[in-house]
Amino acid sequence: MSAWIVGAALVAVALPAGVASAGTDHSVQSVTLSVQPLAGALAAPLSAGEQSALLTAAESSAARTAAALQLDARETLKPRSVLKDADGTVHTRYDRTFSGLPVLGGDLVVHTAPDGAIKGVDKATEAPVAVASTMPALSAEAVKSFSVGRAEAAGAKEAKADSARSVIWAATGTPVLAWETVVGGLQHDGTPSKLHVITDAATGEKLFEHQAIETGTGTGQYNGQVTIGTTKSGTTWAMTDGGRGNHKTYDLKGAEDGTGTLFTDADDVWGNGQQSNRQTAGVDAAYGAQATWDYYKNVHGRSGIKGDGVGAYSRVHYGDSYVNAFWDDDCFCMTYGDGDNNANALTSLDVAAHEMTHGVTAATAGLEYSDESGGLNEATSDIMAAAVEFHVNSAVDPGDYLVGEKINIFGDGKPLRYMDKPSKDGRSKDSWYSGIGSIDVHYSSGPANHWFYLASEGSGAKVVNGVSYNSPTADNLPVTPIGRDAAARIWYRALTTYMTSTTDYAGARTATLKAAADLYGTNSVTYANTANAWAGIAVGSRIVQGVTVVNPGTRTTLVNKAASLQIQATSTNPGALAYSATGLPAGLAINASTGLISGTPTALGTNSVTVKATDSTGAGSTATFTWNVVSPTSTFENTADVQIPDQGAAVYSDIPVSGISGNAPGTLKVDVDIKHTWRGDLVVDLVAPDGTAYRLKDANMTDSADDVVAGYTVNASSETANGTWRLKVQDMYSSDSGYINSWKLTF
Structure with missing residues (x-):
């Protein structure tokens, strides 16, 4: 669920004629690449009955699956969705509860072989989700008041706490008992608000917050004369697409709630291409829904937003001069404003595909709309919108790597975002850096958009469908393209099969490489160049050809x-x-x-x-x-640097220990050298080979000194000495950064 833009006006700049970039200094025409995926990894078409049967089977075996994954006995797995590959592999996405409470950030995907054996699992968190108590110290009313204040501080109008529920918060840090409050009303620009605020149930500290409203024969304003799906009842035609899950298009007539009035017509000829004709926006919205449905169905084998063959619905003419469009997963619907002075409805094809892809993301990975996962959520919508545009291959709106170029939102004729060099909009980032999760998700999406362009077209200057692009790389080395079809297939499979709610940029690289291995083979050139496109945006290393x-x-x-x-x-x-x-x-x-x-x-x-x-x-x-x-009285050391993300997930540095008989000593010496500009941010644990964690240092936000250079003594006499010992470090607060410089164990 996302709004097209959120917050202050975006700064857009003119499309440059071309600046030299890595690997080339001249423009070339794009060459279409076609790399055939491995048949076994393609999605198997599932009827509604087959999908229901797989979900029922997953439900009945959930307890056995939880036991196989060694989850706590108080945890329950609840299957949310299921995919099946042509070779019979099944990918089941589960949500978790602990003692009946939802575990936010506890989702996982189990990959099962045709014989029922578990091949692997991708988890949103590796941390145990057990908490000491499920009785909150703070009342629901107390956290509701706090949450309304958070919304009002962000400029919300008519803010009210619609609900509050007890949850386990596991998406960041150590899992804790928390309250999740949903605040309704309106955002500052008139977009409906569903602000989710996560509050520590013991201390009242805000742990997380995200906005769940995430900011489409007739003639349309943007798509020209097109054929749309309609249904006849008696002598009247309705804008109901019976071939695409009965998708319906409604006219809100300036209202900001309700469903509106279904578009109907006597002759099945809709709109005239002018904003003044109310049907025109409806034509574009219906066509956008049609094109998005067809793309997901024909390319990825997905039937509808949720994959269940059920159509969403669209609402046009929302509010008065509303300069936005948004998907709302609760109503399972798309909504479009008419733009400034009600002159330009936000119903272009890429807007429609972008917003409805938020629904696909919500139904699959559920990427949290904040931090790095929020940027990946936004990028997913931009990426798939570009893929839809190219798939439609319209002469009126040719495929491009520009975002929102048709809607002219600021009256200057410039796109909202550029995928070849995202920084051309003045705010988006071209490459990943450690603090990117702290900026607006529409701008932290830049590196992933850039990855998609590099993977699709490669680096350097070129012309695609008449538009000039010039894409640089973070390491100043050229990137060889895999082709947009392969890039889109890889991203879609990574999203639906391997990503979870907390996936960050490093996790997205891992997920796409898994997808590339499935579709094209680990030793393929496509796999290598998928990785090299990530290196082009400063995520991970290159894979040398050969x-x-x-x-x-x-x-x-x-x-x-x-x-x-x-x-x-x-x-x-x-x-x-x-x-x-x-x-x-x-x-x-x-x-x-x-x-x-x-x-x-x-x-x-x-x-x-x-x-x-x-x-x-x-x-x-x-x-x-x-x-x-x-010698046998041994010291084992790891001197490799490990970056610690600012207020991010825990990182690990490993020391494999071998050649020592019996258990570790009761006086195991742990020497730590961590470089950090505010050491109080850090929590440090020693993790034994069996997963037992020994706390070495707690966070203390008042300790502003630099670095953690210290020795600790741990009673590890119950642990087998041989195996992989891990130093676990997590930055709990924002604004400072650092890295593990080295550490060692002395037995």
Whole structure:
């Protein structure tokens, strides 16, 4: 659910003639790429009965699934939606409750093989959701008053708390008992308000808030003469599309609530292309709904917004001079204003596809409309709107990578957003950075929009359907396109199959790479260039064409104790890989065929090891890492930097420990070196190999000193020494940043 724009007027700038960017200095015509996905990963068409049967089966086996996932006995899984691949793999999305309370940010997707075996799971949170008590210390009335104040501070009018319910808040930080209050009324620009405020039920602290109203034969103003689906009853035609879930289009006639009046006509000829004819906006809205339905159905096998074959409905002529459009998931409907002075209805094709895609997002990943997930929510709507435009292939409104270019919202003829270089609008960001989650979601969407353009068209200057683009990259290296069809398929599968409510930019990269692997293969050029497009917006590293060797990181093992390490490598070329290594500790060797390093190190010391993998074409790649050989009274260390997101999810730094018999000591020494500009923001835990967490440091917002450089002693005598130990760090407050510099364990 989203409004087209929210808040202050967007600054739009003229489309430039072209500035040199990575990899090229001249304009070229776009070349359409067509990469065929693997058939088994495509969506299997499901009838309403088949979908219902799968959901019923998921419901009946929910307790067994929860047990298999090792959830708390007080947790219950509730299936929300289900997808099935052509090869029989089923992807079931669940919501969770704890002692009967909804767990916000606890959603997960379980991937099941045709034989019923669980292949994997994607979770919105990895943290245990159990809380000590489900009895709130604060009353509902107290949090309602606070929440109304939050809405009024944001400029809301007629704000009132419509509801408050007890929940478990698990989307950020440590899960806690909380209140979720929904505040109604109007936003500052006249858009209806459904502000969700999450409040700690014990302290009254605001934990999170987001706006659930997230800001489409006739002749339309934007689409010209088109055919729309209508239905005849007696001698009268109605704007009801019987072929697309009975989608209906209504005239609100300036009202701001209710359904309005269904458009009807005596001769089934609608509108005249002029705003003065009330049917004109209805034609554009109905056509936008039709085009969006057809795109999702014909390209992705999705029947309707929820995938259940049921049509939404559209309302036009909302309010007076309302310069916006929005999707509301509660009414399952699209609403369009008539623009400034009621002169330009916001019913263009990309606006319609954008807004209705918010409904698709709500029905699938449910990306929270705040922080980085909010930017990805907005970007998803921009991305799929562009895909719909190109799919329609209209001579009146050709496909482009411009957002809202037809509606002329400010009277200057400029788009709202640009996907090739988002910063051209004056506010959006071209690339990811650690604080991007703190800006408006319409601008933090920029990097993901930029990813879609780079993946679709590549970097540099080119012309597509008569529009000039010039796309730079964050690392100043060129990006080779995979084609817009592949990019859209990958994004859609990532959204519906792997993303969850809390997915951030790093998570979106992971989700799209999983989708690319499903659709095109892990060793495909498409997979590599999907990753390289992310590197072009500063998310993750590049995959070199040919051979890629995964760097295993610093290794620490005991002298005179057997050790092994499997080197991971892939190639985009077919055939087996050959492995070699230099600098290995004495007593270790690498298997040239498998890449397994094994043996018994015989000498103490620090060794710089370089491993190389070579494919059948002679292409090769290397990775260099440190291998420490230490005495039995051992210190294990990780010196790799790990960035800590500002007021973001917890991050981890791992130390694999091997060669120590029995349990860890009762005086396990943990030395930590964390660089941070306000150390009181940080919570630090040591996580044992079995997942048990030992608190090393609590947050203290009054502690403004820099850095955490400290030693801690932990009684870990109940823990097996060998395994992967983790340092867990989370920044609980905003405005300061830092990174894990190094840490070590002494047994």
